[in-house]
Amino acid sequence: ATPTAVMVATGIGANHGVLVKGGDALERAQNVNYVVFDKTGTLTQGKAVVTTAKVFSGMDLGDFLTLVASAEASSEHPLAKAVLDYAFHFHFFGKLPSSKDGMQQRKEQILSQWLLEAEDFSAVPGKGVRCLINEKKVLIGNRALMSENRVSIPPEAESFLVDLEMNAKTGILVAYDSSFVGLMGIADPLKREAAVVVEGLKKMGIHPVMLTGDNWRTAQAVAKEVGIEDVRAEVMPAGKADVVRSLQKDGSIVAMVGDGINDSPALAAADVGMAIGGGTDIAIEAADYVLVRNNLEDVITAIDLSRKTFNRIR
Ligand code: ADP
Numbered sequence: 001a002t003p004t005a006v007m008v009a010t011g012i013g014a015n016h017g018v019l020v021k022g023g024d025a026l027e028r029a030q031n032v033n034y035v036v037f038d039k040t041g042t043l044t045q046g047k048a049v050v051t052t053a054k055v056f057s058g059m060d061l062g063d064f065l066t067l068v069a070s071a072e073a074s075s076e077h078p079l080a081k082a083v084l085d086y087a088f089h090f091h092f093f094g095k096l097p098s099s100k101d102g103m104q105q106r107k108e109q110i111l112s113q114w115l116l117e118a119e120d121f122s123a124v125p126g127k128g129v130r131c132l133i134n135e136k137k138v139l140i141g142n143r144a145l146m147s148e149n150r151v152s153i154p155p156e157a158e159s160f161l162v163d164l165e166m167n168a169k170t171g172i173l174v175a176y177d178s179s180f181v182g183l184m185g186i187a188d189p190l191k192r193e194a195a196v197v198v199e200g201l202k203k204m205g206i207h208p209v210m211l212t213g214d215n216w217r218t219a220q221a222v223a224k225e226v227g228i229e230d231v232r233a234e235v236m237p238a239g240k241a242d243v244v245r246s247l248q249k250d251g252s253i254v255a256m257v258g259d260g261i262n263d264s265p266a267l268a269a270a271d272v273g274m275a276i277g278g279g280t281d282i283a284i285e286a287a288d289y290v291l292v293r294n295n296l297e298d299v300i301t302a303i304d305l306s307r308k309t310f311n312r313i314r
Pocket residue numbers: 038039040072075076077079080125126127128129140141142170171172211212213214215236237260262
C-alpha cells in the first residue's frame with residue numbers, strides 16, 4: 001500500500017474509534033490467525049457484582065463484610081470495588097441522605113469511619129490481597145492464595161464454591177488469622193457484543209482464545225457462553241505473554257486484546273496488541289491499537305480495515 005493509502009486507512013480507523021499506532025501494525029492485522037482475549041474487563045463488562053456472601057465459621061455476616069471491605073479498600077482490582085459496594089449496601093441501605101449531591105461525599109465519610117484499619121497491605125498478583133487487621137493476618141483471594149498459606153477450605157465451602165464456579169461466577173475466599181472464614185460469589189456479565197464477535201472471527205477463519213487468571217471452572221463456563229473452545233485459565237500475570245509466544249511458535253500471527261496491567265506484557269509480545277479504551281494506561285501504552293469505544297466489534301473493524309487496505313493493492 002502507498003503511504004497515502006495507509007494515511008487514509010488510519011483516518012477511517014480513527015473515525016470509528018480504532019486508533020492505530022503506525023503502518024506496520026496496520027499491515028500485520030490482515031494476517032491474524034489467533035485473537036487472544038483477556039476475560040475480565042475485555043470479554044466481560046468488568047462491572048463485577050457480588051451475588052452471594054456466605055460465612056462458614058462462627059463470624060457474624062456483618063463483621064465478615066466489614067473485614068473483607070476493610071482489606072479490599074486498598075486494592076484497585078475490579079473485584080475489590082464490587083466487595084466494597086456490597087458491604088456498604090449491607091450496612092447502610094436506607095440510611096443515606098436522599099439528596100444526590102451529598103451522596104458520594106457522605107458515602108466516603110461513612111466508609112472511612114466504619115472500615116477497620118488495614119496494615120501492611122499488599123496485592124498478590126493473580127491471587128488476591130493480604131494485610132493485617134487487629135494484628136491478625138487477613139487473606140482474600142483464590143484457592144492458590146489459600147493453599148500457599150496453608151489455609152484449608154472445609155468441604156461444605158468447597159462444594160459451595162464449585163457450584164458458584166460452574167455458574168460462571170468467581171469465588172473470593174477469605175481467611176482470618178490462618179483460618180478459613182467464608183466466601184463471596186461475584187458475577188461479571190459478558191459484553192453484549194462478545195458472542196457475535198467471536199462468531200464473526202470464526203467465520204473469518206480466525207481462531208479465538210480466552211486467556212485469564214481466573215480459575216478453570218469459571219473460565220470454562222464463561223467461554224461456553226461466549227462460544228470460545230480454546231481456554232487458557234489460571235495463568236499468572238507473568239505467564240500471559242508466554243501463552244502468546246507459544247501460539248506464535250509455528251509462525252502464526254497473534255492478536256491480543258486486553259485491558260489490564262497484567263495484560264501489557266502479552267499485548268507487547270503479540271504481533272498485534274489491542275487495548276480496550278478506558279483500560280489501564282500501561283495496557284494502552286503497550287498496544288498497537290486502542291479500541292476507544294470499548295466495543296469488541298472494533299476488533300473485527302481493525303482486521304477488516306487492514307485486509308481492505310493491503311489486499312486491494314497487492
Ligand atoms: P484476570 O486475568 O481475569 O484479569 P487477575 O490475574 O487479575 O485475573 O486475577 C486472578 C484471580 O486472582 C481472580 O480471579 C481472583 O480470584 C484473584 N484476585 C485478584 N485480585 C483480587 C482481589 N483484590 N480480591 C480478591 N481476589 C483477587
